[in-house]
Amino acid sequence: MRPISSILPVRQAGGGTPARLPSSHTIETLSPVVLKHLKSIFDSIAGKDQGLNKAETDAFLDKIQQVDRWGDSRSLADKDTVDFNAFLQHATSPEWDALGPPASCDLSYPLSNYFISSSHNTYLTGNQLYGQSSTDGYKNVLLRGCRCIEIDVWDGESHAAEEGDSDPKFAGGKLKPWKSPSTLSQAEPRVLHGYTLTKEISFRDVCATIKENAFVTSDLPVIVSLELHASLEQQQIMVDIMRELWKGHLIDDDAACEEAAKKQLPSPGDLRNKILVKVKYVPPQDPAKDAVKDTTRDESAITKTTSISSSNSDVEDDDDDEIEGINDGPVGAAPKKKKKKKVKILEALSRLGIYTRSYHFSSFTAPEASIPTHVFSLSEKALMSLHETHSPLLFAHNRRFLMRAYPKGLRVRSDNLDPAPFWRKGVQMVALNWQRIDEGVMLNEAMFGGTGGWVLKPPGYRSLTPPSSSLSSPSTTTTTTTTTPAAAPGQPSDINSASNQQEHAAPHLTLDLSLTIYAGQSIPLPPGDTNDRHFHPYVKVELHVEKASERTGAPIEGGGKVKDGEFKRKTKSVRGKDPDWAGEKVVFSGVTGVVEELAFLRLKIHDDEIGKDDLAAWTCLRLDRLKNGFRFLHLFDATGLASAGVVLVRVEKRLR
16 A cells, blocks of 8 residues: 555545544744743643643643543653753644544444445535546545545447537436447446536546546545446446446455345445445346346235335435436426436446445335345435434444435535434444535545545444454454344334433533634635634634434434534633634533534634635534544635644533
8 A cells, every 4th residue: 555645645624534644743933922822831730840741741631631541652751850941842743633543443333333434426526416526536536545435337329429519318218228330339327417517528538537546545445336337238337337347345246245135234444445335236137037137026915004105205225316406308307306217237247246236225124224234325304214213223223234325416516414423323334515615525534534435333323243253464452342232123122222312322521612722823724815814713622422313313413414512612812823812712512412422523613704604614523533622623725625723722522
């Protein structure tokens, strides 16, 4: 694996990249205002002496910085006396980073026990209606740590279009692949957002880009979610391309894998450097019959016994994220919902989905809902509906089986849903639009930053199936508890047990949090601004914590829409790129219902101006990784690039 420093000279937020290089944690110079506050802090803990004696140093490290909890170095305590210069050397080192390291991740659990950093419409670089498509979209998110990407595949360009006719993706008829007059070449599948003005790219080029970048920053598995609109002939070309370019990375579709998949999903530790193809499943066919089966099957026998039918308009088909309200009719015609077409899947393509097989969702008690390898893909709207009507079933399902959530089609500006409520429902793959830096991507950075893109769920959110004892990986811990496997979803004993209820999945604690905000330095200006004399930054601090409605099945305010945290505070505005907030305090007291691993602190710096206050810089941290003590918050700029900007704070965090 190439050193990440040679690939990512500037770190970009998103979630999943390895921890930042030590040099990015080290502060090379200090502004006068930050230096002033550090001298004041030193004097307050040194008393009347000119330095810290050993007892004072130990007290500072243990009681204020809590270094043992975070695994920070105690090298400062090796000195008999710590003078101000030694204190500064310590303060500007990576030890003072407010972001603690991610917990050691046990990679031996089945795949469903992890949150997975995921992208939606990965090929787009802009909005969903007329944005550009580019293979750089795949390179960008993979290098930023994404481990689940999406490809929308359509037939290759038609012969008519080659002759200058209108783009066939707007034509009323079905696209037909063509072969060149020489018969030596044939049109290959394209990647694009159907029924929009977005541009296309080659499926082959996408696969080549994935191969080159999938395992640069992490060797953990990558899931490729296929949304298929291609004909059977073109699907065979897809299979040939993937087998050619991803040779050695695909799962072998042999009998041993098939048999193992019937019992339990493998672990990410078992699948290092593997590409998992997520594709709709069709059962093997009788050789005497056609080799293709229509996946839109008659489920009447199933839906008669279920409480949620696939005909329910609130429950959408998997991967059906075309733009709502867009149609092929005349300009000015009333928008209409496009009628779903039957999708035929080539058996050879379906066989590539060994551990990640897409099924149409009809019910949590349908037979396919207990198949270990099934994946349900649902829109944010559908999931919010299920939360309100079948919250225990939804949570119980996601403890053992994979689910993917994606933004609704009306998010044409590539904005995002709020991923946190979906993670708290146990959804493993919450697909986000990485094209823009908004609250959703900030929270994704907080969840996955420094992890390699796979995060083990808190204990109460995992399946009761014990991890395999046969696994041994250098990065795999072995501190696991063996328990009795859970009953299949749909059985009353499984659903009604306290362990399968979100409200009992983890202790919900009360948080007291105080941030003393001293000063900042090298704060980046908002995009387009060049004069720091007109820059008046203030700090906005938000807590994103679980609402009571998330645990009870009551409607969630906003329906999954990203919004400011319920708990928010802000400082006064000051002037310049090296602002002095003079130790202003931001306090949150008695915040209830907090699960540290699923709660987030978001800090944004805005420019105080007439009209909209532009975003200048930000950081977002998972609460269990927020260190106590005197710390520096390292900032991203408004475009998500790591900056030299920092804010000096004191963090006092207590959970009870």
